[in-house]
Amino acid sequence: MVERYNFKEIEEKWRDFWKERGLFRTDIEDVEHKFYYLNMFPYPSGEMHVGHGRNYIIGDCLTRFYLMNGYNVLNPMGWDAFGLPAENAAIRHRSHPRKWTYAAIERYKEQFRALGIQFDWGREVTTCEPEYYRWTQWLFLKLYEHGLAYRDEAFVNWCPSCKTVLANEQVIGGKCERCGTRVEKKRLTQWFFKITAYAERLLKDLELLKEWPARVKLMQRNWIGRSEGADVLFKLADRDGELKVFTTRPDTLFGATFIVIAPEHPLVERVLAEEGDGQLKEFVARALTVSEIERGAADAEKEGAFSGWWAINPVNDEKIPIYIANYVLMGYGTGAIMAVPAHDERDFQFAKRYGLPIVRVIESAVSRGKLEEAYTGEGHLVNSGQFNGLSTEEGGRRIVEWLAERGLGEFAVNYRLRDWLISRQRYWGTPIPIIYCDKCGIVPVPEKDLPVLLPQVEAVPKEGLAGIPGFAETTCPICGGPARRETDTMDTFVDSSWYYLRYISPRDNERPFDTRLVNAWLPVDQYVGGVEHAILHLLYSRFITKALKDMGLLDFDEPFARLFTQGMVCLEGQAMSSSRGIVVSPDEIIAKYGADTNRVYTLFMGPPEKDVDWSGDDIVGSHRFLKRVWQLVGAHGCAPLHRASDQQAVAPQKMDERDRRLWRRLHRTIKVVTADIHSFHFNTAVSSLMELVNELYAYVAEGEINRPLFKVAIEDLILMLSPFAPFICEELWQRLGHSEAILENSWPGFDERALAAEEREIVVQVNGRVRGRLTIPAELASDQEELKKRALEIEAIRRQLDGRELKRVIVVPGKLVNLVVG
Numbered sequence: 001m002v003e004r005y006n007f008k009e010i011e012e013k014w015r016d017f018w019k020e021r022g023l024f025r026t027d028i029e030d031v032e033h034k035f036y037y038l039n040m041f042p043y044p045s046g047e048m049h050v051g052h053g054r055n056y057i058i059g060d061c062l063t064r065f066y067l068m069n070g071y072n073v074l075n076p077m078g079w080d081a082f083g084l085p086a087e088n089a090a091i092r093h094r095s096h097p098r099k100w101t102y103a104a105i106e107r108y109k110e111q112f113r114a115l116g117i118q119f120d121w122g123r124e125v126t127t128c129e130p131e132y133y134r135w136t137q138w139l140f141l142k143l144y145e146h147g148l149a150y151r152d153e154a155f156v157n158w159c160p161s162c163k164t165v166l167a168n169e170q171v172i173g174g175k176c177e178r179c180g181t182r183v184e185k186k187r188l189t190q191w192f193f194k195i196t197a198y199a200e201r202l203l204k205d206l207e208l209l210k211e212w213p214a215r216v217k218l219m220q221r222n223w224i225g226r227s228e229g230a231d232v233l234f235k236l237a238d239r240d241g242e243l244k245v246f247t248t249r250p251d252t253l254f255g256a257t258f259i260v261i262a263p264e265h266p267l268v269e270r271v272l273a274e275e276g277d278g279q280l281k282e283f284v285a286r287a288l289t290v291s292e293i294e295r296g297a298a299d300a301e302k303e304g305a306f307s308g309w310w311a312i313n314p315v316n317d318e319k320i321p322i323y324i325a326n327y328v329l330m331g332y333g334t335g336a337i338m339a340v341p342a343h344d345e346r347d348f349q350f351a352k353r354y355g356l357p358i359v360r361v362i363e364s365a366v367s368r369g370k371l372e373e374a375y376t377g378e379g380h381l382v383n384s385g386q387f388n389g390l391s392t393e394e395g396g397r398r399i400v401e402w403l404a405e406r407g408l409g410e411f412a413v414n415y416r417l418r419d420w421l422i423s424r425q426r427y428w429g430t431p432i433p434i435i436y437c438d439k440c441g442i443v444p445v446p447e448k449d450l451p452v453l454l455p456q457v458e459a460v461p462k463e464g465l466a467g468i469p470g471f472a473e474t475t476c477p478i479c480g481g482p483a484r485r486e487t488d489t490m491d492t493f494v495d496s497s498w499y500y501l502r503y504i505s506p507r508d509n510e511r512p513f514d515t516r517l518v519n520a521w522l523p524v525d526q527y528v529g530g531v532e533h534a535i536l537h538l539l540y541s542r543f544i545t546k547a548l549k550d551m552g553l554l555d556f557d558e559p560f561a562r563l564f565t566q567g568m569v570c571l572e573g574q575a576m577s578s579s580r581g582i583v584v585s586p587d588e589i590i591a592k593y594g595a596d597t598n599r600v601y602t603l604f605m606g607p608p609e610k611d612v613d614w615s616g617d618d619i620v621g622s623h624r625f626l627k628r629v630w631q632l633v634g635a636h637g638c639a640p641l642h643r644a645s646d647q648q649a650v651a652p653q654k655m656d657e658r659d660r661r662l663w664r665r666l667h668r669t670i671k672v673v674t675a676d677i678h679s680f681h682f683n684t685a686v687s688s689l690m691e692l693v694n695e696l697y698a699y700v701a702e703g704e705i706n707r708p709l710f711k712v713a714i715e716d717l718i719l720m721l722s723p724f725a726p727f728i729c730e731e732l733w734q735r736l737g738h739s740e741a742i743l744e745n746s747w748p749g750f751d752e753r754a755l756a757a758e759e760r761e762i763v764v765q766v767n768g769r770v771r772g773r774l775t776i777p778a779e780l781a782s783d784q785e786e787l788k789k790r791a792l793e794i795e796a797i798r799r800q801l802d803g804r805e806l807k808r809v810i811v812v813p814g815k816l817v818n819l820v821v822g
């Protein structure tokens with residue numbers, strides 16, 4: 001009788017083994033075989049669910065795999081520990097966000113331990129600790145020193161309930177993502193990072209990222225949003241001043257029949273100061289409550305009001321009215337447009353609604369006469385004075401040249417990307433290290449005075465740092481006079497924009513990172529995380545890396561060489577989410593089936609880049625598989641193998657056909673599983689291991705066991721399964737008589753002869769002439785249908801057959817396929 005698979009006992013026995021044995025500790029000086037694996041570090045909140053687990057299980061599986069392949073793997077873990085949810089929870093419970101955050105971190109650690117997920121814990125970083133945020137402040141100072149951090153007034157999304165500025169992405173349907181309150185617009189002086197200075201490089205260097213998913217690169221490209229066009233100056237009529245517009249269609253300038261400015265445009269204040277009109281004021285106030293995202297939506301209602309002011313079209317000196325309207329966004333271009341209703345759909349709708357003139361200036365074969373809708377295509381210019389008859393392209397260029405000669409315009413490139421607004425009116429974040437002095441102005445905190453510590457408080461005030469008495473009072477580092485501290489903290493995306501550098505020397509008190517070692521270890525070899533970070537986090541990290549490189553502190557352009565974004569785990573079609581209570585906890589699964597089953601199922605349930613439904617039924621299948629492995633080894637496991645000499649003894653020429661079949665299957669499995677793990681095909685790797693187990697059962701049932709061969713097979717199976725199911729494998733390994741850890745062994749290699757023996761080469765002819773060859777597993781070499789199918793898949797053969805009728809197929813099994821065509 002084989003002992004029962006007592007996963008509870010087994011897993012508890014091994015839980016601390018790997019850590020105690022130091023198997024995941026990285027020798028940071030050994031850079032020759034380095035492999036930097038990195039999971040996006042978590043924001044610790046509440047409980048981990050099996051969806052989060054997917055991320056780290058992938059990481060742990062890969063780490064074990066690379067370790068066995070002889071790499072010096074660095075797989076660190078840390079905590080993106082500042083942030084609003086902890087702060088809000090603390091305000092609600094009149095406690096401190098630190099408490100809430102550390103409780104979550106402890107839970108995460110327990111769950112990692114339960115799942116057998118290992119890290120080099122000696123390198124843990126926690127962004128809310130002074131030893132970390134001191135260097136986030138250092139980063140701010142460096143950016144400031146290099147002109148990349150600046151202060152400016154900005155209209156910000158303001159949640160009156162959370163009393164904080166929200167990023168555009170945090171405004172959902174005009175409401176605060178966190179509390180659902182209607183978001184308002186407020187003008188505040190804020191700190192920005194000048195990411196736009198890097199727009200072109202962030203765009204161009206996407207080409208360097210050969211091993212990033214195409215869709216992530218596309219999302220970044222769209223976010224940066226490069227447009228070529230021109231800036232055109234319109235003088236105000238009857239008043240001093242001018243308006244600059246950005247257009248991608250300077251060729252349509254003669255068709256500009258009105259100007260539209262955004263409600264936030266600086267000119268609006270001037271207009272409102274002069275025009276006592278209550279209606280206009282009301283319109284502007286109302287427009288300002290709607291987020292730019294909603295206003296920018298193509299189907300948003302186009303609403304506006306005439307400002308009462310006029311501008312002059314520089315090419316024909318016509319006086320055209322200036323409107324204020326919601327569909328022009330201050331956050332893009334210059335916040336002002338020349339409206340060409342004949343050739344722009346939004347302008348067309350607006351002109352129809354407000355009865356404004358529509359003047360066609362582009363004509364083409366497909367678009368003449370009366371316009372029923374905007375014609376946005378190409379053609380030649382009409383109604384355009386001396387430019388008539390030119391093509392849209394040439395006309396546009398000539399018009400801009402004409403403007404440029406007169407100082408009225410120039411070619412311009414515009415990016416959708418905005419500067420990074422990093423100010424947050426919160427407590428639970430990195431304090432911005434700036435001091436304001438009446439005499440000296442803006443004074444950066446001297447590096448030696450870092451960190452600017454978060455003041456200790458019992459309970460967090462809603463107003464953030466600004467609400468803490470005494471925090472702001474300080475003395476000026478230059479003149480020694482009384483001064484005030486900045487009370488904004490930084491966006492937590494700043495904390496996470498550089499953490500991958502800190503892991504290399506996490507306890508260094510002299511500098512943020514060790515340039516020599518960072519240059520040796522980075523770029524990160526494999527970065528894994530959720531696609532929800534495809535834009536901001538990755539863009540910010542890329543920006544910071546480039547900025548640091550320009551400061552001479554790094555020597556690489558991109559932080560992450562290879563990126564993998566895993567799909568979401570769903571429950572009945574809905575993404576798992578702690579906040580919405582749609583979760584399966586790994587605790588449940590571990591209690592019922594064990595951590596190994598949780599891991600195997602997670603990796604088996606589907607391609608890891610795809611969203612997948614967590615199905616209760618299928619877990620049982622993964623559990624059954626592990627039980628079968630347990631029983632197989634329990635029933636037939638043999639004395640320990642002296643691996644080197646016994647491998648010698650397993651010579652294929654001494655084996656009979658039945659042994660050889662097992663031997664071939666084993667080596668084919670090694671080859672496939674190795675390649676699959678490399679390419680993130682964990683699910684197919686698991687199914688190959690399942691097939692191998694089936695084969696082993698069949699082998700045992702059929703007759704006598706070739707002991708050396710069988711031992712090799714069993715041991716290789718365990719080695720290969722260990723990254724997926726480390727507990728059971730470590731236990732079986734020990735029972736097979738080994739005293740060393742699995743990770744102290746090498747990943748099994750495969751014998752080319754075993755693969756060669758199973759393949760045949762087939763000649764493919766067309767009308768009797770050799771046109772190609774194909775290799776096919778020996779088992780299939782006599783299968784006529786299969787041979788025909790594969791022959792027809794060969795590109796060269798397809799070209800031969802192109803357009804010709806296939807009359808007959810002659811197959812000589814194991815040798816040849818002849819396609820007879822007419």
Ligand code: ANZ
Nearest residue numbers: 227247248249252327328329332333335337340343344
């Ligand atoms: C005149 C014109 C004529 C335009 C025409 C288009 C077609 P992309 O490709 O996105 O860069 N625009 C410029 N700034 C804007 C803002 N802040 N809010 C809303 N719309 C804005 O598009 C640039 C075009 O979008 C610009 O070219 C401008 O309209 C508009 F037949 O100028 B166009």
Ligand code: ZN
Nearest residue numbers: 437440476479
């Ligand atoms: Zn001063």
